[in-house]
Amino acid sequence: xxxxxxxxxxxxxxxxxxxxxxxxxxxxxxxxxxxxxxxxxxxxxxxxxxxxxxxxxxxxxxxxxxxxxxxxxxxxxxxxxxxxxxxxxxxxxxxxxxxxxxxxxxxxxxxxxxxxxxxxxxxxxxxxxxxxxxxxxxxxxxxxxxxxxxxxxxxxxxxxxxxxxxxxxxxxxxxxxxxxxxxxxxxxxxxxxxxxxxxxxxxxxxxxxxxxxxxxxxxxxxxxxxxxxxxxxxxxxxxxxxxxxxxxxxxxxxxxxxxxx
Amino acid sequence: xxxxxxxxxxxxxxxxxxxxxxxxxxxxxxxxxxxxxxxxxxxxxxxxxxxxxxxxxxxxxxxxxxxxxxxxxxxxxxxxxxxxxxxxxxxxxxxxxxxxxxxxxxxxxxxxxxxxxxxxxxxxxxxxxxxxxxxxxxxxxxxxxxxxxxxxxxxxxxxxxxxxxxxxxxxxxxxxxxxxxxxxxxxxxxxxxxxxxxxxxxxxxxxxxxxxxxxx
Numbered sequence: 216x217x218x219x220x221x222x223x224x225x226x227x228x229x230x231x232x233x234x235x236x237x238x239x240x241x242x243x244x245x246x247x248x249x250x251x252x253x254x255x256x257x258x259x260x261x262x263x264x265x266x267x268x269x270x271x272x273x274x275x276x277x278x279x280x281x282x283x284x285x286x287x288x289x290x291x292x293x294x295x296x297x298x299x300x301x302x303x304x305x306x307x308x309x310x311x312x313x314x315x316x317x318x319x320x321x322x323x324x325x326x327x328x329x330x331x332x333x334x335x336x337x338x339x340x341x342x343x344x345x346x347x348x349x350x351x352x353x354x355x356x357x358x359x360x361x362x363x364x365x366x367x368x369x370x371x372x373x374x375x376x377x378x379x380x381x382x383x384x385x386x387x388x389x390x391x392x393x394x395x396x397x398x399x400x401x402x403x404x405x406x407x408x409x410x411x412x413x414x415x416x417x418x419x420x421x422x423x424x425x426x427x428x429x430x431x432x433x434x435x436x437x438x439x440x441x442x443x444x445x446x447x448x449x450x451x452x453x454x455x456x457x458x459x460x461x462x463x464x465x466x467x468x469x470x471x472x473x474x475x476x
Numbered sequence: 477x478x479x480x481x482x483x484x485x486x487x488x489x490x491x492x493x494x495x496x497x498x499x500x501x502x503x504x505x506x507x508x509x510x511x512x513x514x515x516x517x518x519x520x521x522x523x524x525x526x527x528x529x530x531x532x533x534x535x536x537x538x539x540x541x542x543x544x545x546x547x548x549x550x551x552x553x554x555x556x557x558x559x560x561x562x563x564x565x566x567x568x569x570x571x572x573x574x575x576x577x578x579x580x581x582x583x584x585x586x587x588x589x590x591x592x593x594x595x596x597x598x599x600x601x602x603x604x605x606x607x608x609x610x611x612x613x614x615x616x617x618x619x620x621x622x623x624x625x626x627x628x629x630x631x632x633x634x635x636x637x638x639x640x641x642x643x644x645x646x647x648x649x650x651x652x653x654x655x656x657x658x659x660x661x662x663x664x665x666x667x668x669x670x671x672x673x674x675x676x677x678x679x680x681x682x683x684x685x686x687x688x689x690x691x692x
Contacts, residue, residue: 219543219616220572227572234569242557314552316529317570475531476487 227317235309235318235326243330253334254341261289261342268407277411278440280351286342287437288406290335291430294365295372295404296397298331302376303393307383313474320470324380328373360436363448368429371455378462384473405430410445418445425454478504478527478544478620483536485522495674496522497533502676504669506542506619509642510652511661511682513689514671520654521547521624523671527652528622542619548612549624551605556598560589560608563597567612579615586641587611607634614641623653623664639663658686 222230244250265285268276276284305327312318346353355361382389404426410418421427428451435443483500486493496519504510504527514520525531526538528547546552553570554563564583568576584593587607589600597605607630613621621642630638642651642664655661661668661682668685670677672692679685 218574220574222572230569230572234566238555238558238562238566241562242555245557312553312570314525314528314530314549315546315567315570317572471532472534475485475534 228322231317231319231322232326232329235312235323236329239305239326239330240333243334250334250337254338257289257293257338258341258345261286264289264407277409277442279434279438282346282351283437284409284434285407286346287433288404288430290339290342291365291368291433292401292404292406292426294331294335295368295426295429296400297334298328298369298372299376299379300393300397301327301331302373303380303383303390305376306380307390310384310474320380320384320474321377321466324373324377328369328376332369355437356439357436360448361433364429364433364436364451367451367455368426370459371425371429374455374458374462377466378458381466381469381473384476385469400426403427409434409441411442415445422446425451477506478538478540478542480504480526481537481539483526483533483538485519485526485533497674500536500674500676502678504652505678507650508667508680509646509650509665510678511665511668511685512652512654512671513661513668513685515692518671519674520671523676524622524624524652524654545613545616545618545621547622547624548609551597551609554597554605554609557596559596560587560593560600563608564612564615568616571616573616582615583608583611586614586637603630603634606630610638614638614645617645617649619649621649621651621653623651625653625655635660635663661686 220226244253246252248255261282265282268285269281272281274281302324305323306320308327309318309320309323312323313320343353379389379393383393403421403424405421410421410427410431413421422445428446428448431446432443432448432451435441435446480500480502483497484495485497486495488494512520512523522531524547526533528544529538530547553567555566558566560583561580564580565576568579573579587593587604587610589604589608592600592604597608600608610623610630613623642649651664653661653664666682668679668682668689670679670685670689670692677688679688
């Protein structure tokens with residue numbers, strides 16, 4: 216006999232997220248290049264861009280080696296964009312699974328977001344190994360701040376992804392708006408240039424962007440001499456808190472109708 | 477018993493709200509194998525998905541203390557790139573099976589996929605997928621199995637087997653099924669619910685229900 220366990224809500228959530236996560240791993244690296252490509256492609260990207268940045272501005276950017284500077288910028292912006300797209304896409308991709316009453320959209324979002332973290336951890340470890348063998352300085356002056364920035368940015372991306380994912384169930388075209396808004400993020404989040412490179416009177420065009428705060432703060436966390444003028448951890452955390460609350464609230468009132476269309 | 481309380485369900489469309497049910501209250505009695513009869517677009521599948529909790533009504537509640545399966549259609553929840561075994565384990569985990577190994581064995585025995593069980597589902601023939609889907613649901617002890625035209629694609633042998641499996645369980649479990657083939661309904665069911673213009677009518681005698689449905 217197969218007995219069905221009596222589970223409480225949390226246990227159901229745990230099991231479903233675990234099952235979806237495994238499914239994601241199983242189907243996410245399905246082509247021949249597999250996990251290797253996930254690491255190789257951003258590494259090549261970082262190398263090419265930091266070489267270009269090095270030709271432009273020399274070996275250091277505000278006391279931070281150019282390679283580290285670019286690696287942080289690109290890893291963070293890619294983590295943000297891919298986690299957001301992955302979370303939003305998880306809802307669409309797993310739509311057929313909502314036929315199981317145990318599977319709710321938010322479980323799919325969490326599983327998708329966890330999968331993105333897993334991928335990024337592989338990329339980060341890969342880059343650290345490369346930096347080690349190239350004899351680069353791996354010293355981090357404030358590791359806690361670095362971790363805080365990474366996870367705040369991750370939560371921010373998941374919150375936005377959840378919001379977009381739910382909206383896309385109602386109006387499919389929202390996905391196109393999301394892609395439109397993703398494109399400039401690469402250029403306005405301080406990936407290539409530090410906020411310090413930009414004249415102060417223009418800062419107000421850029422400093423509303425929490426992703427910029429996360430990236431600049433991470434560079435400051437790696438090398439304290441880089442400075443943290445113009446960015447603040449409390450602004451970043453405040454924005455993340457507000458968006459998480461808002462998107463969970465929207466999810467709570469809308470998810471049942473969203474999957475019933 | 478499954479109690480529908482003041483169910484209102486519509487789908488938005490360009491022509492406004494398309495109502496499937498308006499303020500519907502109904503009790504589906506337990507202890508019957510019920511065939512749901514209704515013309516195309518009457519809302520059979522919608523009713524099914526509401527019962528299973530795959531969708532939610534716009535207003536009202538569905539109350540039951542029975543455990544219902546998911547709507548077992550041709551390939552619900554089956555990922556074509558995963559193997560039969562992986563899909564089985566996924567469904568087992570989601571449904572909270574205590575002993576997944578044992579569940580796997582049951583599915584293997586019932587689906588008769590042989591070594592294809594360890595190959596991706598996309599390599600299966602069109603008859604094999606529903607067999608896997610059906611085996612996954614019959615492998616779990618539900619009170620009510622919701623079956624949406626799955627058995628109609630199988631061959632005679634598979635149908636006999638499905639029938640035997642459901643009969644074996646019939647003291648404790650029942651089926652509610654949707655099909656357009658009256659032969660199939662006659663094979664599995666003993667009573668009927670006719671769905672017409674958003675109203676449900678229960679017929680204790682299947683033949684009476686079929687006669688009523690064909691007169692519509």
